Structures are given as C-alpha cells and as structure tokens.
Amino acid sequence: MRIVMLGPPGSGKGTYASRLSPTLGIPHISTGDIFREEIKKGTELGAIAESYLKDGQLVPDNIVMDVVKERLKREDARKGFIFDGFPRTIEQADSFEKISKIDKVINIVVSDEIVIKRLSSRRQCSKCGAIYNILFLKTKKEGVCDKCGGSIYQRKDDTIEVIKERLEVYKKQTQPLINYYKKKNPLR
Numbered sequence: 001m002r003i004v005m006l007g008p009p010g011s012g013k014g015t016y017a018s019r020l021s022p023t024l025g026i027p028h029i030s031t032g033d034i035f036r037e038e039i040k041k042g043t044e045l046g047a048i049a050e051s052y053l054k055d056g057q058l059v060p061d062n063i064v065m066d067v068v069k070e071r072l073k074r075e076d077a078r079k080g081f082i083f084d085g086f087p088r089t090i091e092q093a094d095s096f097e098k099i100s101k102i103d104k105v106i107n108i109v110v111s112d113e114i115v116i117k118r119l120s121s122r123r124q125c126s127k128c129g130a131i132y133n134i135l136f137l138k139t140k141k142e143g144v145c146d147k148c149g150g151s152i153y154q155r156k157d158d159t160i161e162v163i164k165e166r167l168e169v170y171k172k173q174t175q176p177l178i179n180y181y182k183k184k185n186p187l188r
C-alpha cells in the first residue's frame with residue numbers, strides 16, 4: 001500500500017501515520033523528521049534544510065526529491081510507504097509520479113485555530129524526541145521528559161509567528177495538491 005498523508009502542519013498526520021505504519025507493515029516516512037535528524041547530526045544537508053525551516057519556508061523541491069529517492073531505495077519501502085509531509089508542492093507531486101504510484105491520498109482537515117493552539121503548546125524532548133503538549137499531554141515534572149529525563153524545549157518552527165507563516169505556505173503551496181489528487185487518485 002502506497003499512501004500519502006495531506007493536511008496542514010499540526011493536523012496530526014504524523015501521529016496517524018506512525019499508528020498506521022505497524023498495522024500495515026510499511027514504513028512511515030516523514031521528510032520533516034529526516035531533515036531534523038540531519039540538522040541534529042550537523043550535516044551539510046541539515047544546514048541547508050535549517051536555513052529554510054527556521055522561517056517556516058519549504059526546503060527546495062530538488063533537495064526534497066533527492067532525499068525521497070534515497071529513502072525509497074531502502075528495503076523496507078519495497079512493500080509500500082506512508083509519506084507524511086511529502087509531496088508539498090505540485091512540482092514535487094509531478095516528479096514523484098515519475099518514480100512511484102500512489103494508492104491512497106488521505107487529507108486531514110483541521111481549522112487554523114486548532115492548528116495554532118496545538119502547535120504553539122507542543123514541546124519536544126531534546127534527547128529522545130518524544131512529543132508533549134503543555135495543554136493536552138503534560139510531562140509529569142515540568143520541563144523534564146517522562147521517558148528519558150531529558151530537557152523539554154519548544155521547536156523553533158512551533159512559535160506563533162512561524163506557525164502562521166507555515167499555514168500561509170501550506171495554503172499557497174500544498175493545498176492545491178488536494179485538487180491535483182482529486183483528479184488523479186482516490187482522495188479520502
């Protein structure tokens with residue numbers, strides 16, 4: 001099964017994808033996670049990605065496509081995949097069509113208001129990456145990860161100004177994909 005998840009930042013597509021992945025026996029591929037991992041490792045790719053992501057902008061299409069092609073070469077992606085955060089633009093969708101088929105596109109609909117509330121209260125563990133939320137999913141001890149004791153921080157792209165910018169970018173560049181896939185694939 002080859003699945004693409006669409007939806008604004010904060011719609012929960014990553015959470016749904018990570019839950020579907022073991023059920024369907026296919027990998028959850030988040031391009032955002034791949035870039036964050038590269039940033040953490042301090043690679044050249046990470047530095048390029050960070051220069052866009054910190055302001056809420058999209059990483060350029062050619063870089064994203066290289067990362068996706070590399071990831072799809074791995075053994076676990078033979079039976080399929082769940083993409084979360086890709087494709088983000090019509091250009092990426094066109095390029096992707098040349099290298100893979102898609103069986104289902106799932107679009108998650110969430111209002112801006114909820115996205116802003118959810119994301120601005122989201123926190124992450126600096127050590128193990130666990131996700132918390134100061135409104136909905138608090139740590140037992142303030143600022144300390146329940147799982148590993150690491151310190152909790154707010155991602156740079158989860159501040160209100162950057163969230164608003166991310167929503168604008170989503171509407172301009174990613175929302176057109178909904179019509180694109182409506183015409184070509186079973187959109188749910």
Ligand SMILES: [Zn+2]
Binds near residue numbers: 130145148
């Ligand atoms: Zn942790």
